[in-house]
Amino acid sequence: DQQVKQNSPSLSVQEGRISILNCDYTNSMFDYFLWYKKYPAEGPTFLISISSIKDKNEDGRFTVFLNKSAKHLSLHIVPSQPGDSAVYFCAASAISSGGSNYKLTFGKGTLLTVNP
Amino acid sequence: GAVVSQHPSRVICKSGTSVKIECRSLDFQATTMFWYRQFPKQSLMLMATSNEGSKATYEQGVEKDKFLINHASLTLSTLTVTSAHPEDSSFYICSADPGGGAWETQYFGPGTRLLVL
Numbered sequence: 001d002q003q004v005k006q007n008s009p010s011l012s013v014q015e016g017r018i019s020i021l022n023c024d025y026t027n028s029m030f031d032y033f034l035w036y037k038k039y040p041a042e043g044p045t046f047l048i049s050i051s052s053i054k055d056k057n058e059d060g061r062f063t064v065f066l067n068k069s070a071k072h073l074s075l076h077i078v079p080s081q082p083g084d085s086a087v088y089f090c091a092a093s094a095i096s097s098g099g100s101n102y103k104l105t106f107g108k109g110t111l112l113t114v115n116p
Numbered sequence: 117g118a119v120v121s122q123h124p125s126r127v128i129c130k131s132g133t134s135v136k137i138e139c140r141s142l143d144f145q146a147t148t149m150f151w152y153r154q155f156p157k158q159s160l161m162l163m164a165t166s167n168e169g170s171k172a173t174y175e176q177g178v179e180k181d182k183f184l185i186n187h188a189s190l191t192l193s194t195l196t197v198t199s200a201h202p203e204d205s206s207f208y209i210c211s212a213d214p215g216g217g218a219w220e221t222q223y224f225g226p227g228t229r230l231l232v233l
Binding site: 002004009036041042043044045046089103104105106107108109 | 120125150152157158159160161162165175209211221222223224225226227
């Protein structure tokens, strides 16, 4: 059962417009949410995060919104740039089943293409 | 920024052989390293958490005798897939945490593509 879901495998937007990437989760124990960006042949790189006690976090062109009641978060990129084209992973943090560490649960990712 | 390397980037092996994958933090010390597995069009799935000098903590459903993890130093963790079979073919990716408790400091390697024939 997928606890973190990114239902859109791909998204295409025009340069300068807003990109909105969505993520839903089912586990109410998640207390921290992160977005990672991944280029081909590279590992994911951290982009932005939000604690469950907040509903918005902004960093430059990137804003993450969290709606706890709906168990939904979204990443807004504005204005979108061609260099933003990559796979974006949503991840959620909770204590691992081993009990001694936090662990990340990832969504399947959304491929964002920003067209010039 | 901090760099994590993995070696090899790709490996093809025969069924029944063992394969070792190395994960190194190049410019920082990592108290904790994580091993993930990703099937095509699927999520990154955490396999185990490795703390330097102690035994790895495996997630439910991951066979610890099948996937041997060693974290002998603060800059190196290894994953050995023992007696590999075709169903072990996957993309394996590690991450390293320098500590401090902030999740954004988890740095990922580029991954290793394993194909078992």
